[in-house]
Amino acid sequence: MDMTRRDVLRSLCVAMGTTAGVALGSRRASAQADIPVGSLLDGTGPINIYGRPMIDSTRFAVDDVNASGGVLGKKLRLVQIDAQSDNQLYAQYATKLLVEDKVAILMGGITSASREAVRPVVDKYKQVYFYNEQYEGGVCDKLVFCTGVTPAQQLGTLIPWAAKEYGKKFYTLAADYNYGHISADWVKVFLQKAGGTLLNQEFIPLDVVNFDSVIKRIEGAKPDVVMSLLVGGNHIAFYRQFAATGLKGKIPIVSATFGLGNEQVVLAPEEAEGLVVIYPYFQELENATNKEWVQRWRKRFGNDYAYITDSACTVWNGWHLWAMAVNKAGSLERDAVIKALESGLTFKSPEGEVKLDPASHHVVHTVHLAKVNKTRGFSIIKTFPNVPPTDTMQVCDLIKNPNQATQYTPKF
Amino acid sequence: MDLLAVTAFGIVYGVATLVLLALGLAVIFGMMGVINLAQAEFLMLGAYTVLLASSHGASVWVGIALAPIVVGLVGIVIERTIIQFLYGRMLDTMLATWGLSLALVGIVTLLFGPTTEGIATPLGYMAIGRYSIAHYQLFVVAVALGSLALTWGLFNRTRFGLVARATMQNAGMVAGLGVNPSRIYMGTFAFGSALAGLGGAVMAPLTGVVPTFGLAFIAKIFITVIVGGPVILLGTTTAGGVLGLVESAVSYASTPIYGQVAMLVFAIVLLRLLPQGLSGFWRRGV
Numbered sequence: 001m002d003m004t005r006r007d008v009l010r011s012l013c014v015a016m017g018t019t020a021g022v023a024l025g026s027r028r029a030s031a032q033a034d035i036p037v038g039s040l041l042d043g044t045g046p047i048n049i050y051g052r053p054m055i056d057s058t059r060f061a062v063d064d065v066n067a068s069g070g071v072l073g074k075k076l077r078l079v080q081i082d083a084q085s086d087n088q089l090y091a092q093y094a095t096k097l098l099v100e101d102k103v104a105i106l107m108g109g110i111t112s113a114s115r116e117a118v119r120p121v122v123d124k125y126k127q128v129y130f131y132n133e134q135y136e137g138g139v140c141d142k143l144v145f146c147t148g149v150t151p152a153q154q155l156g157t158l159i160p161w162a163a164k165e166y167g168k169k170f171y172t173l174a175a176d177y178n179y180g181h182i183s184a185d186w187v188k189v190f191l192q193k194a195g196g197t198l199l200n201q202e203f204i205p206l207d208v209v210n211f212d213s214v215i216k217r218i219e220g221a222k223p224d225v226v227m228s229l230l231v232g233g234n235h236i237a238f239y240r241q242f243a244a245t246g247l248k249g250k251i252p253i254v255s256a257t258f259g260l261g262n263e264q265v266v267l268a269p270e271e272a273e274g275l276v277v278i279y280p281y282f283q284e285l286e287n288a289t290n291k292e293w294v295q296r297w298r299k300r301f302g303n304d305y306a307y308i309t310d311s312a313c314t315v316w317n318g319w320h321l322w323a324m325a326v327n328k329a330g331s332l333e334r335d336a337v338i339k340a341l342e343s344g345l346t347f348k349s350p351e352g353e354v355k356l357d358p359a360s361h362h363v364v365h366t367v368h369l370a371k372v373n374k375t376r377g378f379s380i381i382k383t384f385p386n387v388p389p390t391d392t393m394q395v396c397d398l399i400k401n402p403n404q405a406t407q408y409t410p411k412f
Numbered sequence: 413m414d415l416l417a418v419t420a421f422g423i424v425y426g427v428a429t430l431v432l433l434a435l436g437l438a439v440i441f442g443m444m445g446v447i448n449l450a451q452a453e454f455l456m457l458g459a460y461t462v463l464l465a466s467s468h469g470a471s472v473w474v475g476i477a478l479a480p481i482v483v484g485l486v487g488i489v490i491e492r493t494i495i496q497f498l499y500g501r502m503l504d505t506m507l508a509t510w511g512l513s514l515a516l517v518g519i520v521t522l523l524f525g526p527t528t529e530g531i532a533t534p535l536g537y538m539a540i541g542r543y544s545i546a547h548y549q550l551f552v553v554a555v556a557l558g559s560l561a562l563t564w565g566l567f568n569r570t571r572f573g574l575v576a577r578a579t580m581q582n583a584g585m586v587a588g589l590g591v592n593p594s595r596i597y598m599g600t601f602a603f604g605s606a607l608a609g610l611g612g613a614v615m616a617p618l619t620g621v622v623p624t625f626g627l628a629f630i631a632k633i634f635i636t637v638i639v640g641g642p643v644i645l646l647g648t649t650t651a652g653g654v655l656g657l658v659e660s661a662v663s664y665a666s667t668p669i670y671g672q673v674a675m676l677v678f679a680i681v682l683l684r685l686l687p688q689g690l691s692g693f694w695r696r697g698v
Contacts, residue, residue: 044518046624048526176669202667209619209628210429212422212549213663213671219543220415234628236530236620244533244546244618266620268532306525376529 038097040108045085049261057312061319132318136182138408140396151186152391167224168196175231176203228255243271280365281313281351290350362389414541427656428556436608442644452626453516458612479613480606487605641689
């Protein structure tokens, strides 16, 4: 073989040119045939305990929209990117999806930190963004739709119930980042309304696994209720060590985050049973839409699927609400789509009927109080129909005052 | 009085977990000089061994006993296929083991999924005044002491330990005396892996077992081994003791955030004053 370095370089250049040409050509061709839509979630890294069901739900939802005719007669083409539990990558990939892939809609983000990394990017490139996850409320942004359940819907019903059921002395444990801090403030607000007292609140970094000192302080303080806003795989250790020291059964735990990462599957039933949570969606819900949905989910992802989380249902709602809005608007044009989204859409979701509130861009949910049962699932104990996200609705009116891109936090 | 007792025990327990988890790295990094960025995944594999054993009906104790064997074997495979070609090439080792770490997390996620059924903490608990302590925590302290004694005995009281220490000092001389240094490296790496497997296995019933299980510990154990310095066993134990004491004491007095901050600040100050680590000026030994 007599090949000089120059020959190699030349052939390489030709090869690269050809591939680039082919890639460009195919992209142009497909752009006419279908609509690119973007999803940015964590399939790897520590947040993937939340991300995996949400990614599955995204694929399922896009296929479902396509199966029922797509939007505007065209099929959706999903561009799914794994953000690897890295907030820096969120901003980077959000830019890529909006600028390079020119997606018609961007959905994604799991932790509130990741959402706040994406939000400036969508505000800069002016595209509609859906954040489909339970969160601390208050985001008020013309381009942003938050379909997840918020503190007024979770804590606003859970805390009065727990104060009546167990007692008025609370002890809050929260993850140490924006979600935990703002939610802990909401706990104070709703606890005050319920006439309770907060004995102490502690913020725990996401990489803490030794809860020995925390548990000893709880034992010393003797609260009636432990309010958990813990997040992530490492914090599962708290529930385990709490049970191992014999406190489970003595002090009840209520939580607004437990279960989203399938904690009830990781923990043994004897460690988690009886823990009280509150969400709009549970796999066990008895309505016909849900029964069919769970069946289809199992058929697609296998009968041994651990548990379909509330976040997965929220993702499903997000995609369908957006598809409904585009079809209603008859156009992919941004302002027309936002207008359609602000027309008071309702969607028959597996969690029951949900309504998108026009002024706040948040969703009215029916929420259920449930206890972890012996079979690594939940037993529903009480239902609160159509609870509005008042935390955000009271302060955020995007119809009257559309030029907003902010997040409101609780005031005392 | 009861508060004092549980706080004291909490500190001992914090030190014990740190030493137990850091011991494997002390052998692999402290003694052999291999910066093994996949050490966290060795812990994770130990935890998964317990998980698999208990999901196949064996008791937790069987799983904990199996973990060092399984992870030790994994260590041999990794040493033979990757590490043995990279001795003395620090940057290449870091790159290779980092890749290995990502690959192991990926493989385990593919095999078992991002969430898996965990194991409840076995044994009961006992009351100390108004407080209570899990019996399993006593077990953790015992295992930490046991592994320390075992490691010390192996390197100071056996022929293998003597040859291993000699190999780390001068592999050429050892080869000249008729011992194959490659074998010794393999054996030492396997032993370090086995210790990590044991550490991960013991922690499994206390935390959630997920593929990223080891990440929560890895920074702390590297800091412990580095602060420990060249006398690996006593150095690591002392460093574990000092850092664990600082972290637990501050955690008890305030919150775990300040505990972590205090530990890191303490480690930085210590390394500024003693760049060789705590045992930098001691007589060389293991």
